[in-house]
Structure formats: C-alpha cells, structure tokens
Amino acid sequence: NAGVMQNPRHLVRRRGQEARLRCSPMKGHSHVYWYRQLPEEGLKFMVYLQKENIIDESGMPKERFSAEFPKEGPSILRIQQVVRGDSAAYFCASSEQGNSPLHFGNGTRLTVT
C-alpha cells in the first residue's frame, strides 16, 4: 500500500516563475492537507481539500496561491510568480476521514533563486 506520494522532491524556480507541487494521497484517502514549513519552524496549515472541494483555505495567501484536488489525479498546489519568501518545505498529508490521523508525504522543497 503506497504511502502519500509527493513530487517533485526538490524544485528550483526563479523569481516570477510558477511552481506546481503534486500530491497523490494514500489509497482510500479522500482528505488532503497542505502544510508549509520554514527551517527551524513548525508546520503551518495552508489548505484542506476533499475530492473536488476546498474545505478550508484559511491558511493560504489569497494571492498567487491556489490548490485543487480533482476527481481524477493528484492534488496540486500552485504558486504563481514565486518570490524568495516562498522558499520552504511543502508537505502534503492525507487521511481517511476528517478526524483520522494524517499521513504525510516526503515533502517538496522549493527554492526560489
């Protein structure tokens, strides 16, 4: 049973480019969460999605950031016109139900140069 799969593991973008981060949840999981983590800091909630629906995006900046979890395919976190401050580790997690434990992917480390 494959775990949560994130790709790419490392992503380098120049300022102004777009970054697309992908997350395939564990089999049977329909809840997906995205978190951001800066070095030496905790996990910061960004967005919570279920299939085709955004449930809570209160942690996501209103500009440049968007997320989706289509009926088919992985969840995508999209960052447009990246800036240096976007450099961080982005973790995706999935769960079977809303209050079930979360299982994390390996993360995508975004570096903006």
Add this chain to the structure above:
Amino acid sequence: RKEVEQDPGPFNVPEGATVAFNCTYSNSASQSFFWYRQDCRKEPKLLMSVYSSGNEDGRFTAQLNRASQYISLLIRDSKLSDSATYLCAVNRPKNNNDMRFGAGTRLTVKP
C-alpha cells in the same frame, strides 16, 4: 491564544532519562489527538494516537486531560534515537474537522 501550543524546548536529557512534553489546545470540542515525530528535514510521522483513558506503546505513554485541555507524551528510558521534534495534532470539530499542529518540542538525548 494559539489553537495548539507546545513548549518549543529544547529538552536536553541523558540517555535513560524519562522526559515528558505537554501540548495545550484551545477548542474544548476537540476529540481527536495525536503525537507525531519529525526528524530534521523529514516528514512528520505518526507516533501514536491519544485515547481518553490514556495509552501506552512500549516506552511511550500518551495521556489526555480534558478538564485542563492538554495532552501529554511521556518517554521512558530515553534512547539516542529518540532525538527529534515531537508535534501534537488536534482536530477542530467546528471547522470541518481539520487538523492543527503545534509548533513542536525539540528533544535531544545525549550519551
């Protein structure tokens, strides 16, 4: 007040010591609680769920205190390999049941 708060530490303990961390939460309606372990530059991994009556898994004991709204993690006979950051997670029933994490407590076990 933050929704989920942890003492950031660091906790520096010798091998074999017993160490305990607390995690306070603000939402009295929360019902699901978990402890995670995160090693440097890696993803958080589920350590254990926290049940109302308390639960134990080897050297690790988790407890819930609803009246004071905190959960705790006790590690007995600390090993060098226990060095990591420990995160607590709490659900938010009134907010679609999503999960919030504390900032983590860093533990270093020294020989």
